[in-house]
Amino acid sequence: MLPAFFLLAVACSACYALDNGVALTPPMGWSTWNTLACDYDEGDLREIADIMVKTGLTKLGYVYFNIDDCWEDGRDANGRLRYNATQFPSGMHGWGQHLHSLGMKFGIYTSSGQYTCSGFEGSWGHEFEDAQTFADWEVDFMKLDCCNTSVEMKNVSYPKWSKALNATGRPIVYSCDTDELIGIFPWTNEERPWDWAPPVCNMWRTWKDIKPYWWSWTMNLAFNIETWDLLDLSTIAKPGAFNDPDMLEVGVGEMTYEESKSHFSLWAMMAAPLILGNDLRHMTTETLDIITNAEVIAIDQDPLGRQGRRVLQGIDSDIYAKPLVGGAIAVALWNKVDYPVDITLNWSDLGFAPAKTMALRDLWAHRDLGPHTQSYTAKAVAPTGVVVLKLSPVPGQPPLHHLLLST
Numbered sequence: 001m002l003p004a005f006f007l008l009a010v011a012c013s014a015c016y017a018l019d020n021g022v023a024l025t026p027p028m029g030w031s032t033w034n035t036l037a038c039d040y041d042e043g044d045l046r047e048i049a050d051i052m053v054k055t056g057l058t059k060l061g062y063v064y065f066n067i068d069d070c071w072e073d074g075r076d077a078n079g080r081l082r083y084n085a086t087q088f089p090s091g092m093h094g095w096g097q098h099l100h101s102l103g104m105k106f107g108i109y110t111s112s113g114q115y116t117c118s119g120f121e122g123s124w125g126h127e128f129e130d131a132q133t134f135a136d137w138e139v140d141f142m143k144l145d146c147c148n149t150s151v152e153m154k155n156v157s158y159p160k161w162s163k164a165l166n167a168t169g170r171p172i173v174y175s176c177d178t179d180e181l182i183g184i185f186p187w188t189n190e191e192r193p194w195d196w197a198p199p200v201c202n203m204w205r206t207w208k209d210i211k212p213y214w215w216s217w218t219m220n221l222a223f224n225i226e227t228w229d230l231l232d233l234s235t236i237a238k239p240g241a242f243n244d245p246d247m248l249e250v251g252v253g254e255m256t257y258e259e260s261k262s263h264f265s266l267w268a269m270m271a272a273p274l275i276l277g278n279d280l281r282h283m284t285t286e287t288l289d290i291i292t293n294a295e296v297i298a299i300d301q302d303p304l305g306r307q308g309r310r311v312l313q314g315i316d317s318d319i320y321a322k323p324l325v326g327g328a329i330a331v332a333l334w335n336k337v338d339y340p341v342d343i344t345l346n347w348s349d350l351g352f353a354p355a356k357t358m359a360l361r362d363l364w365a366h367r368d369l370g371p372h373t374q375s376y377t378a379k380a381v382a383p384t385g386v387v388v389l390k391l392s393p394v395p396g397q398p399p400l401h402h403l404l405l406s407t
């Protein structure tokens with residue numbers, strides 16, 4: 001008998017990606033782009049995939065192993081997209097099967113233009129054919145970039161690919177890299193992917209590529225997240241459809257431990273896809289500690305699939321809150337400046353009466369803080385650092401998150 005998804009897809013070849021039943025929580029994995037860019041081959045990737053298994057990253061949920069740009073090698077005589085056979089001696093299908101044998105999933109990249117963003121063969125005019133090639137290779141995740149076409153054509157390509165992927169009958173996470181559509185000030189932008197992407201893509205980019213440097217952290221990583229509040233994107237994310245502030249830069253470039261920890265925590269608070277970008281072969285213990293914090297990952301992967309939002313904006317610190325399943329709330333107390341600050345969460349910031357009792361846990365210290373009423377102050381939060389708390393209802397009290405869920 002044919003699997004249910006196959007029947008659905010055949011009956012519904014015009015359906016969009018959201019009917020694909022995947023990415024019910026934000027996808028987690030690793031991608032070649034942020035560190036290796038175009039400088040990789042199958043040997044490098046085998047080493048990295050092995051490390052993902054050995055370090056327990058796959059068990060924590062990092063299962064998508066994504067080849068970004070630079071694997072393409074023109075088309076064969078039948079017009080079929082070719083991979084670089086020197087780079088991938090096992091072939092793309094062989095590589096996908098290897099990943100599957102490790103319990104991982106196979107991610108790939110293409111661009112809607114004639115050429116990709118790094119100048120390799122793109123998929124323009126070959127959407128249905130290339131989607132079928134990817135399905136034949138047993139691909140589980142596809143990132144569509146949008147270099148080298150006009151804005152009009154980009155707007156045509158995203159929904160077209162959505163239908164093309166669904167028409168294959170294989171559930172493939174559809175990641176729309178819409179960064180080329182977005183200007184420097186996304187709130188003045190005419191092209192607003194978040195308005196049309198939820199029924200089309202499983203995840204879509206909300207701004208430009210992020211970079212792993214301090215100037216970028218203030219100008220870019222943090223700005224990216226703050227923009228989401230300006231645009232009020234928190235109500236858009238849901239299981240199967242997530243805003244994407246770009247792949248993680250933890251362990252890449254010159255970011256400090258505290259910056260990296262804040263970066264990871266904010267991505268988790270915003271229900272962002274957690275796609276690692278560091279070279280796992282040269283990883284510090286600090287980096288491994290950050291990316292393997294199961295308690296923070298659980299915030300990102302919460303089955304409600306709700307995105308957090310800023311509940312308090314201060315001069316030197318911000319507070320973010322995210323509703324969780326079972327009536328709990330995650331709260332991030334984020335120090336945005338380069339000196340230590342005390343950060344106080346008042347119950348009123350969450351819309352609760354001061355007398356309400358809540359059980360608190362610190363998810364970076366891995367420590368229960370006990371029951372609290374009225375407020376909680378995190379003392380001397382490190383420069384650019386963060387404290388992430390989980391607030392749970394105490395027995396006999398109603399769930400805590402009605403205020404956040406109702407917005």
Ligand code: GLA
Binds near residue numbers: 068118145
């Ligand atoms: C664009 C994307 C990046 C990466 C490169 C590849 O810049 O935004 O994430 O995929 O293209 O060329």
